[in-house]
Amino acid sequence: AATVGLTGPGAVQLLNRLEAAGLVERVAGEDRRRRHPQLTTSGQAMVERVLAVRRSVVETAMAGMSAADRAAAGRAAEAMVLALSGTRMAADRICRLCDERACPDERCPSESALPPQQRMGTACP
Structure with a gap:
């Protein structure tokens, strides 16, 4: 929650939406009381698309340098x-x-x- 600037409940809602979209799944932690979000294959593909767009914008901005x-x-x-x-x-x-x-x-x-x-x-x- 703190990493993305959300409250605890807000982070849970975000994870619920990401999970419903098939971008993350919750996997059991070592103690079985906790479940940790992990990117799915679709989630990793989304990350790759976001990074590619960001790289393109930065490359365009720096093209004349x-x-x-x-x-x-x-x-x-x-x-x-x-x-x-x-x-x-x-x-x-x-x-x-x-x-x-x-x-x-x-x-x-x-x-x-x-x-x-x-x-x-x-x-x-």
Whole structure:
């Protein structure tokens, strides 16, 4: 709920809608009292479409930029993410729409802003 800025009941309603649309399924956790959302094949396909559209928009926006300007924009974006990070909740919120292939945890500026004991060690959520 906190990652997407919703109340607990709001997050449950969102999950119910995503599940009804076939985009997520709830899978049992280790203790059987909890069920965790997991993307379905359709949900993963939707993520891929969203990321492709986002990549296209960014590529269009940067089309007229030189390689040096693109690199500078990347460094500036990383610095902004770093400045906004610092807690697990902030990192999760920033990375919630992360392209995990482009930004794995080992080079994620949001993850690197966290104290070592708070780092995930896995791909952004």
